[in-house]
Amino acid sequence: MTNENTEAAAPEELDLSGTIWAEVDRVLSGVTARPEPGALDLIVHIPPDEVIMGLRRLKTDEALDFNYLRSLTAVDLEEDGMDVVYHLFSTNTKQNLTVKTRLDNDNLAVDTATTVWRAANWLERETAEMFGIRFNGHPDPRTLLMPEDMTDTFPLRKAHPLAEIEILQGEGMGYPEEGE
Amino acid sequence: MAVTPDTETGATGAVATTDAPDIPSSPPVVEPDLEPVQPNIPVVPGEHPNEAPRLTPVELVPGKALYKQALPGVMQVPLDLVLAASRKSSLWPMTFGLACCAIEMIGTYMAHYDLDRFGIVPWPSPRQSDVMIVAGTVTKKMAPAVKLLYEQMPNPKWVISMGACATNGGPYTRYDRVLQGVDKIIPVDVYVPGCPPRPEALIDSFIALQEIIMEERKTTGA
Amino acid sequence: MVATPEVGPPGVGHPEAEFQTQDLLLNVGPQHPSTHGVFRMVLQVDGEVVRDVIPYIGYLHRGAEKLCETMDYRQGIGFMDRTEYLAAFNAELSYVMAVEKLAEIEVPERAQWIRMILCEMNRLSSHFMFMGAFGIDVGVFATPFIYAWKEREQLIDLFEEVSGDRMMYAYFRPGGLAWDVPANFKQRVREVLESTKVGIKDFDGLLTTNEIFRARTQGVGYISAEDAIDWGMSGPSIRASGVNIDVRKDEPYMFYDQIDFNVPTRTEGDVYARYACRMDEMWESVRIIEQCLEKMPDYGPIMPEKMPRMLRTPPGEVYLRTEAPRGEYGIYLVSEGGNRPYRLKVRSACLSNLQALKDMSVGHYMADAIIVLGSIDIVLSEVDR
Numbered sequence: 001m002t003n004e005n006t007e008a009a010a011p012e013e014l015d016l017s018g019t020i021w022a023e024v025d026r027v028l029s030g031v032t033a034r035p036e037p038g039a040l041d042l043i044v045h046i047p048p049d050e051v052i053m054g055l056r057r058l059k060t061d062e063a064l065d066f067n068y069l070r071s072l073t074a075v076d077l078e079e080d081g082m083d084v085v086y087h088l089f090s091t092n093t094k095q096n097l098t099v100k101t102r103l104d105n106d107n108l109a110v111d112t113a114t115t116v117w118r119a120a121n122w123l124e125r126e127t128a129e130m131f132g133i134r135f136n137g138h139p140d141p142r143t144l145l146m147p148e149d150m151t152d153t154f155p156l157r158k159a160h161p162l163a164e165i166e167i168l169q170g171e172g173m174g175y176p177e178e179g180e
Numbered sequence: 181m182a183v184t185p186d187t188e189t190g191a192t193g194a195v196a197t198t199d200a201p202d203i204p205s206s207p208p209v210v211e212p213d214l215e216p217v218q219p220n221i222p223v224v225p226g227e228h229p230n231e232a233p234r235l236t237p238v239e240l241v242p243g244k245a246l247y248k249q250a251l252p253g254v255m256q257v258p259l260d261l262v263l264a265a266s267r268k269s270s271l272w273p274m275t276f277g278l279a280c281c282a283i284e285m286i287g288t289y290m291a292h293y294d295l296d297r298f299g300i301v302p303w304p305s306p307r308q309s310d311v312m313i314v315a316g317t318v319t320k321k322m323a324p325a326v327k328l329l330y331e332q333m334p335n336p337k338w339v340i341s342m343g344a345c346a347t348n349g350g351p352y353t354r355y356d357r358v359l360q361g362v363d364k365i366i367p368v369d370v371y372v373p374g375c376p377p378r379p380e381a382l383i384d385s386f387i388a389l390q391e392i393i394m395e396e397r398k399t400t401g402a
Numbered sequence: 403m404v405a406t407p408e409v410g411p412p413g414v415g416h417p418e419a420e421f422q423t424q425d426l427l428l429n430v431g432p433q434h435p436s437t438h439g440v441f442r443m444v445l446q447v448d449g450e451v452v453r454d455v456i457p458y459i460g461y462l463h464r465g466a467e468k469l470c471e472t473m474d475y476r477q478g479i480g481f482m483d484r485t486e487y488l489a490a491f492n493a494e495l496s497y498v499m500a501v502e503k504l505a506e507i508e509v510p511e512r513a514q515w516i517r518m519i520l521c522e523m524n525r526l527s528s529h530f531m532f533m534g535a536f537g538i539d540v541g542v543f544a545t546p547f548i549y550a551w552k553e554r555e556q557l558i559d560l561f562e563e564v565s566g567d568r569m570m571y572a573y574f575r576p577g578g579l580a581w582d583v584p585a586n587f588k589q590r591v592r593e594v595l596e597s598t599k600v601g602i603k604d605f606d607g608l609l610t611t612n613e614i615f616r617a618r619t620q621g622v623g624y625i626s627a628e629d630a631i632d633w634g635m636s637g638p639s640i641r642a643s644g645v646n647i648d649v650r651k652d653e654p655y656m657f658y659d660q661i662d663f664n665v666p667t668r669t670e671g672d673v674y675a676r677y678a679c680r681m682d683e684m685w686e687s688v689r690i691i692e693q694c695l696e697k698m699p700d701y702g703p704i705m706p707e708k709m710p711r712m713l714r715t716p717p718g719e720v721y722l723r724t725e726a727p728r729g730e731y732g733i734y735l736v737s738e739g740g741n742r743p744y745r746l747k748v749r750s751a752c753l754s755n756l757q758a759l760k761d762m763s764v765g766h767y768m769a770d771a772i773i774v775l776g777s778i779d780i781v782l783s784e785v786d787r
Binding site: 146 | 319320321348349353354355356357358360
C-alpha cells in the first residue's frame with residue numbers, strides 16, 4: 001500500500017517547505033490536486049478524469065516546464081483499486097515530480113498521455129497489458145511484451161499466480177521405464 | 181690404365197695408355213620378328229635394390245583383401261569413424277544467443293578462451309550449421325522461432341542447452357510466460373549448468389558433445 | 403499487408419519516381435546476427451529505402467518485476483544483475499540505493515567509494531562491448547570485437563577477484579558491500595587502468611578517424627533535441643543531440659559532486675556523435691576512477707554497525723535513478739512495510755531509447771537502419787525485463 005498519510009488532512013500540515021508545491025499548486029489551480037511528500041520527489045494525487053489536463057498544464061508551463069516523462073507505471077492495490085504513476089522531469093530546471101491517479105477496480109480506464117509526451121506510447125502499452133488498464137485514445141493499443149495469444153491474463157496483478165515448477169525432465173514424457 | 185711411377189726419374193708421369201672399353205662398334209641389332217617377344221629391358225645403373233620387388237607381378241593369395249596385397253601402403257578405417265571424426269572436429273554452431281549466456285558464449289569464441297582451435301566457428305545461418313547452442317531463457321513468445329530454427333537445420337544436428345534457463349527455466353521458472361526448459365520443444369544433447377556457465381564449462385560441453393558423436397556413430401550409421 | 407500501388411514521394415536515391423513500385427515488408431530477426439539479442443523489426447522498404455519500422459519486442463520478457471515481489475530484498479539483487487547483464491554493477495546500485503533510501507540506511511564512506519570505482523569500471527566494460535558490437539554492425543567484422551573482448555577480459559578478471567563472478571556479481575548489499583575488496587585492490591585497479599588506456603587508444607585509432615567508418619556513420623540517424631526529449635531518451639544517445647542531462651550531474655549521488663569530470667555532449671545527433679560520446683565517456687570514466695583511487699580511504703567499515711538480519715522497509719515509495727551506461731536506469735520501489743517489495747518497476751533506458759528508432763531510421767537505407775539500431779546500444783533483457 002502506498003503512503004496514505006491519514007493524519008494529513010490539509011496541505012498546510014505537511015512539511016512541504018523544501019518542495020515545489022507552491023508552484024505546482026499555482027499551475028494546477030482548478031484541478032483537484034493533493035500533495036504528499038515522498039522520499040525523493042513531491043507526489044501529487046489527481047483524480048483520473050482531470051489527470052491529463054493537469055499533466056498538460058505541467059508540461060506547458062514556462063516556469064516548471066516538465067518536458068520529460070521519465071516513467072509511467074501502475075501499482076495494484078487490490079481492493080483499493082489501481083494507481084497509475086507518472087514520473088516527470090524538467091531538463092531545464094532539473095526538477096522532479098510524481099503524479100498519481102487512483103482508478104477504481106470497476107472502471108480501469110484513463111485517458112492516454114501520448115498527447116502530452118510521445119514517450120508514453122510504449123510505457124502505456126506495457127502497463128495496459130500487465131494490469132488490464134485501458135488507455136482511451138491510445139494510437140496503437142497492441143500488446144508490447146506479451147505473446148499475441150496470451151492477452152486474457154494480466155501478470156502483474158496481485159491475483160495472478162506464479163507458475164508451478166513442472167515435473168522433472170523425463171517423467172511422464174513417454175520414455176520407457178527403467179524396469180522394462 | 182695404370183699409372184706407374186717411374187722409379188728411375190722419380191716422377192709419376194701420366195702414361196697415357198688408354199685401353200678402350202669394350203664398346204661394340206654398332207648398337208645391338210634386334211632382328212625384326214613377326215612374333216611378339218619380351219622386350220629386352222636393360223638394367224638401369226643406380227637402381228634402388230628395393231624397387232625391383234615392386235615391379236614384379238603380384239601373386240594374389242585368395243582369402244586376403246585385394247588392396248592389402250596389391251597396395252600395401254593403404255590404411256583401412258571404418259567409414260563411420262571417419263565421418264564421426266570429421267563431424268566432431270568441425271562443429272559449426274548457430275549464433276543463437278538469447279540472453280546473458282550469450283555474452284559468455286561470445287567470450288568463449290573470442291581470443292582468450294578460443295573455440296576456433298577446436299574447429300568451432302560461429303555461423304549465423306541455420307542452414308549451414310551443425311550445433312544450436314540455446315544460450316538464454318526461452319520465453320513462450322520466442323518458442324515458435326526456436327522450433328522453426330531447429331527444423332531449418334539440416335541433419336546431423338545437435339543441441340547444447342547452455343545455462344540454467346535453457347535447462348529448466350532457471351531463476352525465471354515460476355513466471356508463466358517462460359518456457360521451463362528448451363527440451364520441451366527440441367531434443368537436447370548436452371546440458372550445461374551455470375548462471376551463466378563459465379567459458380571453460382562451455383568448452384567442456386563441446387568436448388562432451390564430441391565424445392557423444394564418437395560414441396553414437398555405431399548406432400546412427402554413416 | 404501493405405501493398406500501395408501508388409508511389410509515395412521519392413526517397414533517398416530514388417531517381418525515377420514515376421515507377422509504380424510496391425513496398426516490401428522485410429523481417430529482421432528475432433534471430434539475426436545484428437540485432438543484439440532477440441529483437442524483431444519489420445522494415446517496410448521501397449527498394450532499399452526504409453519507409454517504416456515496426457519493432458516487436460517481448461521475446462525476452464521474463465518477469466523480473468513480478469518475481470521480485472516474492473523475493474526478499476537481498477534475493478532480488480540477482481534479478482537486477484540479470485536485467486542489465488552488461489552493466490550489472492549499475493543495475494545493482496540503483497536497487498540497493500532505493501532500498502537504502504526507503505529504509506534510511508547510511509552507507510559507510512569506503513563502501514561508497516568502492517561502489518563508485520566498480521560502477522565506473524563497469525561503464526568501461528559496457529562501452530567496450532558497445533564498440534565491439536557496433537563495429538560488427540558497421541561492417542568491420544571481427545577486429546574491434548576481439549580488441550573489445552581483450553580489454554573486457556582484463557576488467558572481468560578484476561571483477562572476479564572482487565566479487566567472485568564474471569558477469570552476475572551480486573556484490574552490493576543494502577547498506578554497503580557483501581565483503582571487503584582484496585588487499586591489493588588499488589594496485590590492481592591501477593594496473594587494469596593502464597592496460598585499459600592502451601585499449602581505448604587502440605579503438606580510437608581503429609575507428610574514430612577511419613574514413614569508411616565516418617562515411618558510414620556521419621549524417622545517419624539524426625534526431626533533434628526536442629524529439630529526443632519528447633521520446634524520453636537518455637544517456638549518450640540524447641547527449642549526442644545536444645541535451646545535457648546526466649543524473650550524475652543533475653542529482654549527484656554517492657560522491658559524484660566531489661569528483662571533477664565532464665559530461666561529453668555533441669550537437670550533431672547522428673550515429674557518429676553517439677559513438678563519439680561513448681568514446682569520450684570512456685576517457686572521463688578513467689579520470690573518475692583515478693580521482694576516486696586518490697580519495698578512497700584504505701581502511702574502514704563497508705557495512706553499517708547494526709544491520710538487521712531481516713531487512714524491513716517502512717511503508718513508502720521511492721523512484722531512484724542512476725546513470726547506467728545506456729541511460730537513466732530507474733527503480734520505482736513501493737513498499738508496504740515488509741521485507742519484500744510490494745511493487746518494483748524497473749525504468750529501463752533502452753526501452754525509452756528504442757521508441758525513437760522509427761524517427762531515426764525512416765528515409766535511410768536498410769543498412770543504415772541496422773547501424774542506427776546498433777548505435778542506440780540496446781540490451782534486450784533491459785528492454786523486456
